[in-house]
Amino acid sequence: MRPWYKNLDWTSLLLWAALVCVGLTAIYSATHGPAREFLLESVQQNFNRQLQWVGISAVVMLTILLLPARFVVKLAPAAYVFCLGLLIAALVFGREVNGAKSWLYIGPVGLQVAEIAKVGTVLAVTALLSRKGARLGNLPYLAGAVVLIAVPAVLVVMQNDTGTALVFLALIPVMMFWSGAVSLPWMALAGAAAVSVYLVIVNPIYAALFVALATVGMLVWTRSRAMAALMFVGVGLVATVAWFGLFKVLEPHQIARLVAFDNPQAYRETAGFHVIQSMLAIGSGGLFGKGFTNGTQTQLAYIPENSTDFIFCVIGEEFGFVGTMVVLLLFAFLIVRLASLGVQAGFALPRLFIAGVTGIFLVHVIINIGMTIGLMPVIGIPLPFVSYGGSAILANTAMLAIALNLHARRDEFAVYE
């Protein structure tokens, strides 16, 4: 049996470090460049505070890596309850920031509890689904997993932080997919339904074409007329309902935030403003960017929240296509690498936990980068490891550390299997 530290995946750690460095660079530019004088004093501190949080996260990571795998597994129920407690506490004692009651202050330190809650939730769902019964496609297990995810999601919605709640809900298909409890054609149906809703917003004609293509694809793949019919009827119905809901039933101002990304000019003065400015920043960056702290959009305050949710604009504007692709590829490598570690670990628990973690990272990357380039609605969630935000970097690092711990100590799992 190899000692755990020889099994440790240094590639993932390097990717983590690279993303953290990119983030610190971008945060520095956003808060210490010429833009500094227009920022609130609290925002000017973002770089220094992020630096402290990175230090704390590194300590936490080291601590987690040193813990025995068994401890991590045993911790799951307690961690889940603790996280629920945090969420409830935030609802009761929390402070409202930007209309969302998601901050809990412990002394001078503010925590965005929804970020922390992700760790506990993924742990708990993983622990549940890695039991033998679940792998046989046992419905109660699956229903239990959905409940485990839905409870914190509802609490987060009650905090008025819908964006983060969506990330929780995204865990459901991710875990279904990796648990092996749902066959791939059925996963494809669910995925097609999601894509069709997205396409309805972009252009209903695309959605119709997609449904037709997906139906044919399903028939060719599974050779099952029933699945193809389900694809056509089911996904078609979802798309139609989405189309009715978005464009016929709801008033334009109600769906503005959701659909503005597709045609920001039409919402120029309201929901589209951030999208336009953000796209101008990234587009004008060109191939190599305008240079560190030289972005006019970034430094002249045209982009709000550019050290947190819109950090990708800073990278796009000041480091250009090269910078954005580097970040995108770092994430892709990290996510695929982690997933491969999960498969390599050979046991359900590490694989499922890592599945949850990669799923969360992937959803964050798609939505966060997508919203800055007009491909996704503006949902205020951070870019993992890059955006400013202590709770987020702490939670994401902790999840990464747990994943690496489970992978490094995979041999110990034979005990439980």
Add this chain to the structure above:
Amino acid sequence: MPTLATTARDDARLRFRVFSALVLGVVLFLGARLAQMQIVEREKYVTEAEGNAIETKIVRPARGYIFDRNGILMVDNETTVSVTVTPRYFDEADLPLVAELAGRAAEDVRAKYDQIVDRSPYQEAVLLENVPFWTFARLQENQYRLRGINFREDQQRRYHGSARLTHALGYVNEINADQLDEMREQGYRLGDRVGKTGIELEYEAVLRGRVGRQFVLKNVHGMEVESYEGGAQDVAPQSGTALTLTVDSKVQALAESLFVNKRGGAVMMDVKTGGIIAMVSAPDYRLSIYEDGFTQAEVDFLYRNPEKPDFNRATMAALPPGSTWKPFMAAVALQEGMITPETTLYCGGGYVLGRLFRCHGGVHGDIAVRDAIRVSCNTFFFRLMNDTFVNERHPEGIRMDLDRWGGWAHRFGFGQLAPIDIPNQGPGLIPDSSYYDRVYPAGWGPGYTVNLGIGQGNMGVSPFQLARYTAAIANGGSLVTPNLVMAQTDPATGVTREPARPRARPVGVEPRNLAVVREGMMDVVEGAGTARRARIPEFGDFPKILVAGKTGTAENPRGKDHSVFIAYAPADDPQVAVGVIVENIGYGGTTAAPISSLMIEQYLRGTTTRPDVIQFVRGQRSVGRI
């Protein structure tokens, strides 16, 4: 349905591959969009992002100075200072202090400040416009404790010396909407001041200079943050070209003083170059009234005054020349061969054509052309206008019909506009047969046109045209191209250049014929003629200046006659020519002649020696309201 994976491990491998494909798809999807935005459509985004952040500010250059022919400064610029405030940086509690330092009422300053804040708290805006220097000095001393207070400099025209030169210089004022539409491409912006009339208008393109550009970055609030690329792209303004006028400001000032209480105009011209030495139109006004905006009294004066002070009588008047027309008739008759210098015509005290056209001064008897000019015999010139002459050159007979008369008038520059830079000219009136057909539809005959022979009736000339015509007589037959600007000097390099002008045009009268006319005109002043008041006698070390001229008294059916005089001097070596019309004041010899004489003396001697004549001229006034 066959299972896709047989073991859990294989299933996990498969799902990993699907998941990896999904991640790859996401990377391709987002990467394609990024490539489209950052590489393919970069230009579009750059343009818009720059439009967002980069503001082009126009830096106005100093307008060109204007000097007289002797290098005396007539017009330059003065800096005006406005106090600006940027509310975001400004502490409202300082408002009373600002008001106190500026010596303004606190409520007024507060009201203005509130307006500015309403518009935008981030943009610098003018709080106190055109403050006096001491206000600027006091505020500047205290600027260190008045955060957000700043100063903006602007320039306006400042006029020097006692010569006003109102109409020739013209005025500068804020650009209006119509001009802005036309001139926006040349970089004009709202609030710019442009030449509206006179030289300021004619030479706007060179006087203005090259506009500078400053690129600054502004933030989302519209606030200027810093210069773009450290000012590397900025273009410094270039001051406007300085103009040296042909005008002699001393002659101009004297002429203006002589026109006090009068209505009319005078032009003095260099007979060789056509340079305008003086151009007076009375009544006039000080151009400085355009400084600092108008008061109601000033608006009333400029636009409601029946005397029309804005009307340039020197160039736009169309009044009959009276007897100053006679040298023209004499020159044309000699050239056409109707008469010789010795031909005598009989004056019996008048000319009968349907009715009696009187000659003044009684019966002149047989009179030749020189004397006819000297005594201003009307009969002689009526005959030239209407009789048919038969002589050796014209055995068939020749008669001055209307078309022949008009053709010659045009050759002498009447009835048309002179080329180049003389602002707001009027063509005057040289009638032709179609004109008479129009005015007298019932029919007309020689009785209607014979008056034209003595410069009366349906014709009009300006003092400017008279001066040019006189110059042509004096210089031996060249119709010079008049000009107001002698040289243009680039203030940065000091390089001076003289603008190219069309060459003088021969009027088509031989010098020997003009010499005869000149002899007659010299007798008008120096002999027993009608303009002895125009003589310039010797004085101390100054030798006598011989003056040649011709008086005119234009009959005015609606009021007192206009006093007209043309002159050139020195008669033996002509250098300058003058044309003067003073409206509603009487004989040409009484008013216009001494004015011309004094202007000539001032120009040739650099001073005047006859205070009594000056006194006499100033004491006269045009009849009617001034």
